[in-house]
Amino acid sequence: MSKIHYIDSSVLDFETIEKILDENYHLALSEEAESKINKARHYLDQKQQDRDKPIYGVNTGFGSLCNIKIAEDQLTQLQENLVMSHACGTGERVRPIIVKLMLLLKIQSLSYGNSGVSVALVQRLIDFFNKDILPVIFEQGSLGASGDLAPLAHLSLPLIGKGKVIYKGEEKSAEAVLNEFNWKPIQLQSKEGLALLNGTQFMSAHGVFSILKTKRLSSQADFISAISIDAFDCNMSPYDELVHDVRPHRGQIKTAQRILEILDDSEIAKRHKTNVQDPYSFRCVPQVHGASKDALHYVFQTVKTEINSVTDNPNVFVDEDKVISGGNFHGQPMALALDFMAIALSELGNISERRTYQLVSGLRGLPDFLVDSPGLNSGFMIPQYTAASIVSQNKQLCTPASVDSIVSSNGQEDHVSMGANSATKLVRVLDNLERILAIEIFNASQALHFRHPLKSSTQVENILSKFRKVVPVVKEDKIMSDEIEKSIIFLNNHKF
Structure with missing residues (x-):
């Protein structure tokens, strides 16, 4: 028996979404949500x-065709035409997990009773979510203006028996999957196509998705930097x-506290140092990581507000007897926040690569490129190249779209x-950050090997004992891409 979220x-909130x-x-649907949806639909029917x-959008055309009146017997065709004509997505397919989030967020937005849709429509979206029937959606096509029109059109096509879905790992026609469940295509009522397409759910x-992954990577960035701090003595x-x-x-203080906590009982950290100052990529971890944390705090608040909002158009206000055509579908709050998030994450990768660079430079008693017999072995020379290449790509991706x-x-x-x-380039920046951090922990683990018999902290040694079972110390040259891939998988499977 599955657990139910009403x-x-x-x-x-993000914790609830992660749990779901x-x-x-x-x-x-809760009784409260069902009542609100029914109330708004009944009101809209009366208004017509x-x-x-x-x-x-109820009895007019759309966009610049808003002044054209539509006959009542054509309202269903109007809404279906809207969905079909706006399904103009292209490019890469959106990840299934993000499509599932789109379903959840569209259901949440329609549940407030300000959209004028029917319970049957929302219930079909819920059925798709519960049965893991995920519409095929493409990354390109939205301007983020009247909402995410093209991607949301692709989300909506299967409701009317058109388009394609991923079901049980296979791409199938929506019609075939509806038949499998003996479901009839939804006959869209007035306003319903518009309510589906207007919105910021893409x-x-x-x-x-990025926030849930960032919570893990931000924590890992702090921990990996602490490993590098000890590795560089x-x-x-x-x-x-x-x-x-x-x-x-706030972020600076929290980061400094975390570094001290991670390295609390480290023999390396406690021993006398001859170096008075360290490069900024080590010394300024609290300032740089902390600034990203503070930027991310703003982003988290903005996204949280957005996913608990009504973002389609027009908005129905039953108690006030108003149907208002406004602009809540405009994506500017999200555009600015997601651009800012990409920049904040890119900087975590930027400073990470600089630490990797320092670790392979033959300084502080470490061998050139972190390998015995450098010259015969290139060691960790080229993983740093790879990190530098990825960092450079992130800088290019951080040009603001907004x-x-x-x-x-x-x-x-x-x-x-x-x-x-x-949104789409943010996810690429996030994937890149994970790769950069994977390269840093690969390097830092190798560097700490050369500090033996001195030990780092209990926390660091515990993590690295697990890491080295997956990615052992490199004794001589080997295919490093395999080790980087194992490092990425390790970060995926561990929270620290």
Whole structure:
């Protein structure tokens, strides 16, 4: 029996989402959500009786066609035409986990009763989520303006029996999967196609995915930097709390405290140092990692607000007797936040590669390129090249998408956020960061080997004992890409 998460008005947080995904929760509408959805749908049906009054997206065309009135007997066709015509995605397929997040976030947004959709529509989305029927969606096509129109159209196509889905690991036609469950295609009512397509769930799902992964990688970045600090035989005075109390940025203070905690009982850290100062990539870990933490805190708050919001258009306010065409679908809050997140994550990778560079430089009693018989063996020379290449790519990916805008929809949508591009490149930056950190722990583990018989802290030695079972100390040249891949898998499977 699957665990159930009830969709209601309580705040959906990242911990809850992670639990839903990791423990394979099923979704269900609460009585509260069902009541709100029904109330708004009934209100909208009544509102349509006034056929002389145009309501955007309900009995009118879309975008720059908003002044064209649509006959009542054509409203279902209008909504289905909208979904089909907007399914213009291309490029790489969106990862299944992100598609599943899109389903969850679209269900959450529609559950507040401000969208005018039917319970049947929301329930079909829930069925897709619970049965792991994941629409095929493409990365390219959204301007992040009237929401994520193209990707959300692809999310919606299977509801009406069109498009493709991934089910049980295979790509199938939506029609075939609906038949497998004896489900009839949804007949979209007025406003429902628009409610599905308007919204920021493509951007938001990428943001949530990135946040969940970032929580692990940010913690690992601190821990791996501590390994490198001991491996490079660094002076510990820069982490003294007195230094950070006089410049009390929250992230900086937390990072310095964590470094001291990780290296608390390290023999290497406690011994007398002849070096008065260390390179910035070691000495300024609290300042650099801390600044990224503070930036990420802002991003987390922005994304949390977004996923607990109504982002389609128009918005239905039953108690106030209003249907308002506004702009909550505009992705600017997400675009700026996701660009900022990419920059913050890129910097964690940037400083990581600099530590890797220092470790292979033949300084502080370490052999050139961290290998016996350098010359005969190239050792860790080229893993640093690889890290440098990835860091450079991240810098290119961090050019903000949100500073761009291209007029669309015949001038009606004259400012767009480009937040979807912010979202997709953020995920690439995140993947790159994981690879860079994997290379650093690979190097730092090797460097610490040359400090024996001195030991690092209990925490570090415990992690490295596990790591070396997967990635042993390199005695002579071997195919290093295999070891890097094992390091990436190790980071994927361990939280520290």
